[in-house]
Amino acid sequence: MELQSTDTIGALERLRAVKLRPTRQRLALAQLLFDTGDHHVTAETLYDQAQAAGVRVSLATVYNTLHQFTAAGLLREVVVNSACTYFDTNVTDHHHFFYEDRGTLADIDSADIDIRGLPEAPDGAKISRVDVIIRLT
Amino acid sequence: MELQSTDTIGALERLRAVKLRPTRQRLALAQLLFDTGDHHVTAETLYDQAQAAGVRVSLATVYNTLHQFTAAGLLREVVVNSACTYFDTNVTDHHHFFYEDRGTLADIDSADIDIRGLPEAPDGAKISRVDVIIRLT
DNA sequence: AATCAAATTAAAACGATTCTAAACTGTTGA
């Protein structure tokens, strides 16, 4: 058994764990993000979900919260086009399909892609992440 | 010997080959892009290079031209962040290092990365491209 | 309950990019 599982902790515990004050807005957004299985959102889609769920929150707060959650390691940013920023509730090591026409993402487990002969980071640089994006049409 | 090598053709021939009218602006931008070895530009950096070279061209035309060249297969778009769009004069199959702090790119030859077990495209989808981005800090 | 830092917000600002519509320029055919 692990010391602590993150699978079942609620929004409140999650916010406490990363030392973010559990405000009404953060709690509601955390529930929308983490109580529904892994998925991908943009600021706009999460804002719309919140509206639909009757949560009173501004778009600015959605942006703030997404960035705070990302900085805290609860979310991961996925860059697939310059039109908008995607956030992924799956923060494990994995890759992505990107459906270019629909603008949606699907996860690819890291174990399902075998990358060999990854070049060394040049000079003093350090690899912060390897992103594989398979673009689909 | 090949029927036609693209290594040494000039800007004029290049534009003719893709049926773009060889205007003063397109010729100048094509020279800046293709007469200097493979490299990466943004609309802003190319515009600045043009200014520095004494070429009179507007930023709007730089944007138009970059997109026309991309549609014609002379350039390839590289998505690494949402801040701005990069264009690559190397249109062969390859991948990228991205120096996050400097905002610069470096090519990685396709042969230098060995990807195995690439997942099939789901349902009716078709893979249009596989992008590997190694982020460096 | 009073206090105060932290959080939220509407609205303005921002920056990259795209659009508009007027002026200009290659190309074509007489």
Add this chain to the structure above:
DNA sequence: TCAACAGTTTAGAATCGTTTTAATTTGATT
């Protein structure tokens, strides 16, 4: 050669996702 026209360029306005501002509200602490 040059008139004519479609294609191109351009300044400036518009757009859109995102960030900032500054005032208000809220959560935690006493």
